[in-house]
Amino acid sequence: MKEIVVVSGKGGTGKTTVLARYAEIAHKAVIADCDVDAPNLHMLLSPRTRHREAFVGSKMAIVDPDKCTDCGKCEELCRYDAISAVDGDGRKRAVVDIDSCEGCGVCVRVCPEDAIDMRDRTVGEWFVSDTGHGTMIHALLEPGAENSGRLVAMVKHKAKMAAKENEAELVLVDGPPGIGCPVIAALAGANIVVIVAEPTVSGLSDFRRIADLAGGFNIKCALVVNKADLNNDVTASLLEEATTREMPCIGRIPYDEELLAAMAKGPDAAREYQGCPAMIEISKTYDALQWIL
Ligand code: SF4
Ligand code: SF4
Numbered sequence: 001m002k003e004i005v006v007v008s009g010k011g012g013t014g015k016t017t018v019l020a021r022y023a024e025i026a027h028k029a030v031i032a033d034c035d036v037d038a039p040n041l042h043m044l045l046s047p048r049t050r051h052r053e054a055f056v057g058s059k060m061a062i063v064d065p066d067k068c069t070d071c072g073k074c075e076e077l078c079r080y081d082a083i084s085a086v087d088g089d090g091r092k093r094a095v096v097d098i099d100s101c102e103g104c105g106v107c108v109r110v111c112p113e114d115a116i117d118m119r120d121r122t123v124g125e126w127f128v129s130d131t132g133h134g135t136m137i138h139a140l141l142e143p144g145a146e147n148s149g150r151l152v153a154m155v156k157h158k159a160k161m162a163a164k165e166n167e168a169e170l171v172l173v174d175g176p177p178g179i180g181c182p183v184i185a186a187l188a189g190a191n192i193v194v195i196v197a198e199p200t201v202s203g204l205s206d207f208r209r210i211a212d213l214a215g216g217f218n219i220k221c222a223l224v225v226n227k228a229d230l231n232n233d234v235t236a237s238l239l240e241e242a243t244t245r246e247m248p249c250i251g252r253i254p255y256d257e258e259l260l261a262a263m264a265k266g267p268d269a270a271r272e273y274q275g276c277p278a279m280i281e282i283s284k285t286y287d288a289l290q291w292i293l
Contacts, residue, residue: 001163002293005190007175007183007214008197009206011038014226014253015196017263019174020044021282023133024274029170031131032159033138034152034186036124041174043266047129047136055139055154057123057147059103061096067115068093074107074116083107124151126158135162149181156186179213187214192293193221194250194285199234207238211245221247222292224285228252248292251285253278 004022008015020041023031033041061082063074070092075083082100085092096107098121108116123145129136137159141148156173163171175186175193187193193214197207207223214221223242228235235252242249256278263273273279 001160001169001171002191003160003171003173003189004192004194004289004293005034005173005175005186006194006196007186007210008177008195009179009203009208009210011035011177013177013196013198013203013206015177016041016044016174017259018194018196018224018226018253018282018285019172021279022172022286023131025283025286026170026172027133028166028168029134029172030159030163030166030168031134031136032155032171032173033136034155034173034182035176036139036141036148036151036155036182037176039138039140041136042129042138044263045131045133045136046266047127047131047138049127049129051128052125053127054122055124055126055141055151056120057141057145057150058121059105059118060098060101060121061103061105061107062117062119063094063096064115064117065093067113069113069115070094071112073110073112077106077110079106080104123147126151126155128158128162134168135166137162148176149185152176152182152185153188156189160189179209183210183213184217187217187219190219192289193219194224194289195221195247196224196226197238198226199228199231199238201234204234204237204241208241211241211247215245220292221245222285222289223247223249224251224253224282225249226253227255229254248288250288250292251281253281253285 126139
């Protein structure tokens with residue numbers, strides 16, 4: 001089983017469009033959307049969800065008000081200031097602010113009345129869906145919730161399990177933007193990383209950062225320049241930078257208003273955009289990948 005991960009140094013570079021096209025061409029790959037904070041692959045592939053499950057990201061403390069004697073120990077020792085004494089029914093009790101609780105469990109250990117329990121905290125959901133091009137595993141983290149790296153790792157694990165079940169030979173991963181923990185989780189186990197970059201000064205800097213990250217894990221990388229004709233000078237700099245890193249550039253996608261207009265109509269317009277110049281170039285990058293996978 002091979003795994004292709006498509007990433008970019010930041011969002012909005014066309015990474016998801018590239019991944020969606022790869023899914024259309026590969027047809028029977030398992031698709032993993034690892035952008036769990038702001039997923040948008042579903043807008044291109046119209047998945048039909050057949051299984052959904054809560055994602056337990058961490059624990060949180062809950063005080064039993066009937067047992068609490070307001071001794072103040074938990075409030076004193078919670079380093080996140082997540083506990084305060086609140087008046088009610090003529091006496092004070094400890095109450096946990098669940099948004100501040102980090103789930104460290106210190107309060108449970110110090111409570112002399114055994115009044116505090118740790119409970120699972122659900123911070124998102126993950127899904128198994130069917131698309132016209134194969135099974136898709138995706139997820140959505142609640143706004144502001146932490147542990148996106150763990151959720152990404154889980155999405156990838158489920159995708160690999162689905163690939164085994166379906167006897168699929170390819171897992172296609174839409175990576176999260178940036179270079180943080182979720183991206184590291186998305187890169188783990190990749191056979192090749194496709195870096196989609198735009199020819200802007202910040203795009204060049206983003207490319208260097210993500211290339212450094214992937215290079216640090218010794219993963220083979222390939223460059224795709226999106227909207228390459230919008231700035232030929234920076235495109236040349238991107239190619240030069242890739243050459244220095246011995247990274248092949250497998251495609252230069254032109255800026256294509258025809259594609260943007262077709263995609264704005266939604267997934268049902270897929271047939272319309274397959275003939276767009278940009279889409280043809282993206283398809284060629286998939287062919288090029290087969291030689292270096
Ligand atoms: S679990 Fe830790 S962070 Fe949460 S309330 Fe208890 S001591 Fe504070
Ligand atoms: S340590 Fe236990 S008894 Fe004391 S205030 Fe906290 S919850 Fe109440």
